[in-house]
Amino acid sequence: MDHTSRIARSRADKVFDLCNYTLLSVILLIVLYPLYFIVISSFSEPTAVNSGSVTFFPKGFTLEGYRIILQNNDVWRGYANTILYTILNVALSLAIMIPGGYALSRKExxxxxxxxxxxxxxxxxxxxxxxxxxxxxxxxMIDTIWALFVPTAASAYNVIVVRTFFQSSLPEEMLESAKVDGCSMFRFFFKMAVPLSAPIIAVMALFTAVSQWNSFFSALIYLQSSDLYPLQLILRSILISSQMSANGADAIVDPESIVEAQRYAELIKYALIMVASVPVLALYPFLQRFFVKGMMIGSVKG
Structure with a gap:
């Protein structure tokens, strides 16, 4: 009887696992396919993209969309500006959120x-x-780089997550032992708390960097000089310009030029998405371990 029940449970478990794997696989495909479609469309011929014939594999492999974008000097200037803004934003945000979260975690x-x-x-x-x-x-701060990240340097949610991390990771006994040895609060923070908070620092840095990298609305409101435009705002301008050219809304009067612009409008759009997303996607694998650990601490203990 026991042997039969064990076999029955084993078969039920296998069916349950099969259903789980099937459902998760379907969800994974639903999530990944749009990203995959953007990638293959950015390498496909404009005609194939516009006709909707690109489904699972690139058709008529071409790098024309990337050539059009990367030959634009404004794109490289936007890259340099965005990298600078991201570094400054991450440094300022961490300088505020880490000490602030630590201070709020102390009962005294x-x-x-x-x-x-x-x-x-x-x-x-x-x-x-x-x-x-x-x-x-x-x-x-209008028309200065400071307007892009100083007003949003510290997120209340992120400060709360940092506070929760310190509350769950730094026991009171550690601070008491340090005080007995003559360690001051500032020395304890810099010598012990900060080195032990690498996971949450990585999480906050990733959150801040991704938010700044994808931000364009602040630049749209506060910046007037095109030399200060971040990458996202420049890519937005390129996309609008290509769509206007495709619709014949600019000074183009040659029908053949309008048709050519229409062919490349969709291709440029997908290439723009890849140009803007690749740096963030390349950074994430190096921070994934810290990211998962820090998010689990913030969600379970919060």
Whole structure:
């Protein structure tokens, strides 16, 4: 009887596992196919892309879309600007969020519950775009690089996640032992807390870098000089320009030129997505281990 029940359970488990793997495989295909389609479309002939004949494999392999984009000097300037803005934003955000989260994790901080209430309040209510613009303008940051990341340098959600990480990773006994040995609070933070917080630092750096890399709305509002445009805003301008050319909305009057522009409009669009996404995709594998660990700590213990 026991042997039969064990066989029955084993078969049921196999069926259950098969159903799980099948469902997860379907979900994986649904998620990955749009990304795969963008990749193969960016390498396919414009005619095949526009006709909808590109489904699983590139048709008429070509690098024309990438050539058109990468020959544009504005794209390289946008890359340099975005890399600079991302580095500065990550450095400033970590300099604010890591000490802030650590301070809020200490029970001896007077008024920490009130500060946490204010942080949570800002997650639900904000001044809005117009008051924010007026503050940035009054601070003299319009048409400067500082307007792109100083107003959003610290995220309330990220500070809460950092605080949760320190609460769950740094036991009180460690701080008490350090105090007995004559270690000050500042020395404990820099010598012990920061080295042990590599996972959450990696997570916050990745969050901030991806957000800054994909940001274009702040630049659209605050920047006036095209020399300061980040990559996303330049790619947006290229995409709008190509679509206008395809629709004959610019100075093009030659029908053959309009047809040619229409052929390459979709190809340029997919190539733009790849140009903007590849750096972030290349960075993620190096931070994946820290990213998963830090996110699990923040979600389970929060």
């Amino acid at each position: 901080l007077v008024g920490r519950n009130f500060i946490m209430m204010l942080l949570v309040f800002t997650m639900f209510f904000s001044g809005g775009m117009i008051p924010t613009y007026m503050i940035v303008k009054n601070l003299g």
